[in-house]
Amino acid sequence: ASGADYGEDLDYTITGIDAGAGIMSAAEDALEVYDLGDWDISASSDAAMTQALGDAFENEEPVIVTGWTPHWKFSEYDLKFLDDPEGVFGEAEDIHTFVREDLESDMPEAYQVLDNFQWSEDDMGEIMVSIQEGMDEEEAAREWIDANEDLVAEWTDGVDEVDGEQIDLVFVAWDSEIASTNMIALVLEDLGYEVSMDPLEANFMFQAVADGQADAMVAAWLPLTHDHLVEDYGDSMEDLGANLEGARTGLVVPEYMDIDSIEDLQ
Numbered sequence: 001a002s003g004a005d006y007g008e009d010l011d012y013t014i015t016g017i018d019a020g021a022g023i024m025s026a027a028e029d030a031l032e033v034y035d036l037g038d039w040d041i042s043a044s045s046d047a048a049m050t051q052a053l054g055d056a057f058e059n060e061e062p063v064i065v066t067g068w069t070p071h072w073k074f075s076e077y078d079l080k081f082l083d084d085p086e087g088v089f090g091e092a093e094d095i096h097t098f099v100r101e102d103l104e105s106d107m108p109e110a111y112q113v114l115d116n117f118q119w120s121e122d123d124m125g126e127i128m129v130s131i132q133e134g135m136d137e138e139e140a141a142r143e144w145i146d147a148n149e150d151l152v153a154e155w156t157d158g159v160d161e162v163d164g165e166q167i168d169l170v171f172v173a174w175d176s177e178i179a180s181t182n183m184i185a186l187v188l189e190d191l192g193y194e195v196s197m198d199p200l201e202a203n204f205m206f207q208a209v210a211d212g213q214a215d216a217m218v219a220a221w222l223p224l225t226h227d228h229l230v231e232d233y234g235d236s237m238e239d240l241g242a243n244l245e246g247a248r249t250g251l252v253v254p255e256y257m258d259i260d261s262i263e264d265l266q
């Protein structure tokens with residue numbers, strides 16, 4: 001089948017996620033850059049997007065989603081990124097940790113751990129897959145921590161324990177960020193913190209840290225996906241650098257589809 005046939009099958013609809021996600025604006029840009037005026041991107045959620053994938057795979061039907069790695073969907077299904085010759089979705093992305101101003105002086109122990117925190121795509125992927133297979137989120141994070149004590153010790157080595165101090169983390173309920181936030185929350189708890197985790201929309205996540213209402217987040221995708229949010233809020237918070245390198249976003253389809261590039265949708 002050609003891109004045009006798929007267009008008819010799919011009602012010219014790409015299955016998106018929450019409207020506030022950076023990948024949604026990138027996908028809108030892609031429609032313009034590749035002249036895909038007939039196509040729309042439907043807003044839903046990470047969960048609805050993976051549901052649409054599952055439904056398509058059941059009947060080997062076409063589907064196009066806004067997708068990213070790390071994500072368990074690549075372990076569960078045979079998927080491919082559509083080529084993006086114009087680079088609308090950018091090159092590899094890093095996921096950065098941001099903290100509120102003054103966190104270093106107010107909570108030096110948490111600051112140190114958050115500054116040291118760095119892991120790999122595979123690490124994050126392991127927690128995502130466990131959750132996908134039905135494990136409770138916190139349990140999945142605990143299992144990963146238990147299996148990776150040496151790495152976690154690198155983040156916490158020489159950091160003093162604290163006595164029940166409250167720390168507030170914010171995140172967006174994307175499966176990747178559910179994994180990372182649960183994990184780092186447990187590491188902070190193990191150090192003696194009382195940790196809260198609030199799921200927000202992407203712009204409110206940035207705003208909360210910039211306003212100092214929240215202490216930290218580990219969910220900023222750069223240089224492209226969240227660049228508009230960093231532009232708005234970055235000056236009022238501190239970037240602790242990448243906690244994960246080599247993430248990726250784009251349009252994702254089942255391997256069994258006969259197209260390889262976003263251009264094929266024209």
Ligand code: PBE
Binds near residue numbers: 017022174176
């Ligand atoms: N994502 C996952 C986010 C960042 C993390 C790619 C869906 C976004 O598009 O904003």
